[in-house]
Structure formats: C-alpha cells, structure tokens
Amino acid sequence: MRGLDDMAYKAKDKKAAIGPDIDLDSYSLKSATHADVKNLGTIPEEDRERMTLAGLDASEKERAGTYIQRDATAVHSGSNIDGLEIIPIRKALKEIDWIRDYYWKLASVDTDKYTARVRLDLQDGYVIRALPGKKVTLPAQACLYLEKEGFNQNVHNIIIAEEESELHVISGCASASHVTRGLHAGVSEFYVKKDAKLSFTMIHHWAEDVVVRPRSVGIVEKGGLFLSNYISMKPVKSVQTYPTTYLVGKGAVARSYSLLVGSPGSELDVGGRIYLQAKDTRAEIVSRAITNGGNIISRGDIIGEVPGAKGHLECHGLILNGGIMQAIPELKGMVDGVELSHEAAVGKIAQEEILYLMSRGLTEEEATATIVRGFLSVDIPGLPAPLKAEIDRAVELSQKDVM
C-alpha cells in the first residue's frame, strides 16, 4: 500500500476536473474525540434532531443497523440483523483481511486532492455488507456528522451487496446547528455482485458555508441492480460530485435519481456517469433540480460500449426565484446497436398550472408549493417503504426553503 500513499502524496494539490477549487489548508484536521454511543437515545436531542433531518431513525424501529460518525470518530456501529455487517472502516482495515480486496479497488487515490486527502488523512467511515443470499429489506442507516467549526471530515465507505443479496442503505450527512463552516470529503466504493440488489440513498443536510466533495465509484455484476439516490435540498456552499458506475455483467442495471434545491449562495454541481460494458445492461439517470437563487449544474453521462445496451438520461430544472440552472447531458455510443436517449428541460413553473390550481381554491403560494412538490416527487421504483417515507419527508421539508 506504500505505492498508493506515494500516489496520493503526489496528488495532494491536484485540482478536481470540475467544480470550484478548495483550499484544504483553510480547514482544520483536529477535532475532539467523541465517546462511544451505546444507546442512540443518549445522543443529545439537539444533535439527534439534526441527524433525523438527514434520515436517521434513532429508535432504529425501521432500520437494520446503524453507523454514526461524529467529526473524526466512529461512535456507534452495529447491525441488528443476521447477515448484515456494519463495521467502521479503520477497524475493518485492522481486523478483516478481505477488506483489502475492496479498499481503493474502484476509486483512485490520485483522482484529485480530495481523494488524496481521504487516503492520507483517513478518519473513519463505514463498511456495510449484506452476506450472500441475504435479503435485508429494512434499510441500514449511516450518519456522518460534522460538529466542529471549520473541520475537514475525511471518510471512506465501502458498501458490498454479495451475490443474490439485497441491501438498502440510507446515508445521511449533517452538521450541528452551531456549525457554519466545514469541509466534507468522502470516498465511497460500491460492489453489487451477481443478482444482488443495492439501493443507496444519500441525504445531505449541511450548513450555508459547508463544502462537500463526495467521490464515488460503483461496479455492478451480472443481473445486479444498483439504485442510487442523492438528495440535497438544504443550503450548502458547494457540492461537487460525479459518481461513476460500471455495469460489467450481463443484464446489470443502474438507476440514479437526484433531487436538488439550490438556495441563494449554494453551488451544486451534481452528476452521474454510467458505463454500459456488458450485454443487456440498462442505465437511467434522472434529476430534478430547483434553483431558488442558487447555482445548479446537473450533469449526466451514459457511455454505451456494447450492442444492446440501453440508457436514458433525464434532467429537469426549474428556476423559481432567480439563480442559474444548467443541464449538461452527455451520451456516447461506441458501437452499433446501443440505444441512448436524453431529455433535458429548464424553465419556470407554467403560469397556466398555477391558475388551474387557484381555480380549485388554492392561493398562489399554495398552488406554487403544490406544483414544486409534484416536480420533486419522482416515483423511484424498488425502494422499501421507510426509505420512500424519508425521501418524501425531505421533499416536504424543502418546501419551507423554496417558498
């Protein structure tokens, strides 16, 4: 692993391919260590509330297990279900030999300064794995929590759905209410094995001056399904992420949905790239973005490398109260017989729709809110009910900011 460290070291000042450049040294790497949390009920209420906004269910009633990290410390990690493993990555690196088959196998340490940082200054992160054949229908939850002002949180996550397993993960990121400024860098590697199903839903609930640089790569084998959802509806200074997924086995499917709201001062540059590398693979990238005075770039890229591969891209953007909305859909077919399509639209709410609802008795504000809600409520197939509920809740909460 020395080699990787050297590579990371060389890339430690390498700017990202896209997105505003961030001065890493302006953030602190030192934080107080936090004590273990045995019982989620003992998390101070104020923090628990913030975590709840990012999808955490402290009662664990509808969760298969939980991982919580405060700043640099994994404070809670445990599965409630046989066949589901949840382990802090530092512990896994020390105690589990198979982790080396996954750690930095998809993501490259020298992608940019953020991956290099995660390599060189790893704090912690989670490994979540469903064992072969195990169908875990309740979501496992993870929460990455930023508590120290000006802190740079660096995490590395590995998510594995073994053959014929089913795994749902809700990964929430939030900052404490007193935090205004911070940097979150995260590397995530997703492994969806033969005939497995993985859904991963990331909900962000940051603060106005927080910078976020997730770096994700996934691989889907024969017959596997990877559903990836990203929800960011709260003010944040800058998010730039462009997760990549490789569909390498026959019939592998990847679907990605993002719901974005850009508040004034927020800059969201969010995309998804899917490589169709095997027969009968399917990709779908859907994004719904509303700018409310913020700056949103919604990217999508599907690359069809084999005949019979199909992909569809859909970016819909709404400008509500000023701001900039840019859709950048890209398609690349590399052989005969690939079918790729895209649909992009940027606009404002049609006056006709508002008036229609007003004629049913809603005020102009209520009508607008109803239309916005409809715009953001995409049907995401294949999600268990508690996850759907979390997404609906996030959409509901966003209303207050949008209106």
Add this chain to the structure above:
Amino acid sequence: MLIIEDLQVKIGNKKVLKHVNLEIQPGETQILFGPNGSGKTSLLMTIMGYPQYKITGGRILFKGEDITHMTIDERARLGVGMSYQRPPSIQGLKTRRMVQVCGNGHIDVDTLAEKMNFTEFLERDINVGFSGGEIKRSELLQLMAQDAELSLFDEPESGVDLENISLIGNTINTLLQRVNGTQYDKTTKRIARERTKMGLIITHTGLILDYVTADKGLVLYNGTVAGRGNPVEIFKQIKKAGYKECARCAA
C-alpha cells in the same frame, strides 16, 4: 345569483367580448351556443377570473358581491368552479391529491372516484396522458369534490365516447341538482323548487341537451349575445340554418 353587466373583455389588443349581459338565477342552468371563436371560452374564463382576459368595461356580480376584480382563488372560494376544455397537466401531482385539493380535505376521494368510474386514474399524474374523454371525467370529478355553487362547463361532452356520455350528462345533473328530463315526477318538481346550484354549459355538439334539461339558451356571436330562448329550440334552429342565420333570427 350571477349578474353580468355590459361586460367588455380584451385579450391583448383583441376585443373578445363586447357588451355582454347575462343573469343566472339561483337554481338556474343555461346553455351557451356559438360558433368557433365567438367568445364562449372567453366568457367562462372571464367569469372564473383568468388575468389574461382583461375586463375593459362592465362588471360581474356573484351572490351580491362585485367579483370583477377578484382573483381566481377568491372566486373559487366564493363558489365558482369550472370544468375546462383543455386543462394543463401537472407532472408529479397525483389526481387523488388534486381531488383532495378541490374538496378542501373534506371529501372521500375514493367514493367520489368510484361514482365517476375514475378509480384507476387516482394514482396517475393529473391530466398527464389522459384522453379527451378522461380529461372530462377528471374535470367533473374535481367539480364534484369542489361542490361549487356556480359551475361553468366548457364543452363537457367533446371527445367523450358514447359509453361515457350518459355518465357525463348524469354527473352534470347531479352537480346542478337536476334530474334527467325523462324521469319527471313529483319529487323532481320538489327538487326543482329547492334547487340552488347554477350552471353555464358550453356545447358545440348539442349532445348534452339529451341529458341535461336547461332553463335557457343563449347564442354568442362575434363576442356579443345574439339571441336567447329555449335551448332545444335554439339548437334546432342552429342545426337547420346555421349560426349566421340563427344569430339573425334570434336577434
């Protein structure tokens, strides 16, 4: 009661309604005839309060209130409802939710939908991919939920297949507290006496007359009311002599 006095309306620079007068008493239903482009839709949209229909003269009174300058939602809450000819579709807004909105949360959506034979559409986005006839059923379902005092119908039967035309007709009757003319008896008379709902129905085909017995008919021609009378008689005339003749004779 609805009273329209000397109403003049422009869209952009075009005068679409010129000195229109109209009264609808409580319990009364009127049929609005007129060739394409004569201003029928404009009249309904103006009563509903669409801002692109600029009122340049005259006024509209409803239940004793001057609603000429009220917003659409104020009129809706006062009891004006409309079934549109071509309503917009709204992505992500379930028909169920729309019907709830119309009923202001006080109605049983499923029971109403069953009556309108529309249950299978409740989980679909409102008007998205609906056929002409489905749109009409959806509009009437919304009006049922809204339970307006004055219902405006813009060509409620256009695009509806024969199978559903009686459903449309009967629903309009229910909305307007009317019974089909063929079932006339004592209770019908009582219902007629106690009736308060008002209706204004645009028809192009006249088909709706087979189901709804209206009190009056009027012909709109080139933005003005060119004639009034018994709706069935007017329709006969129109069929025989065409609008141009009819407008002249009725005037």
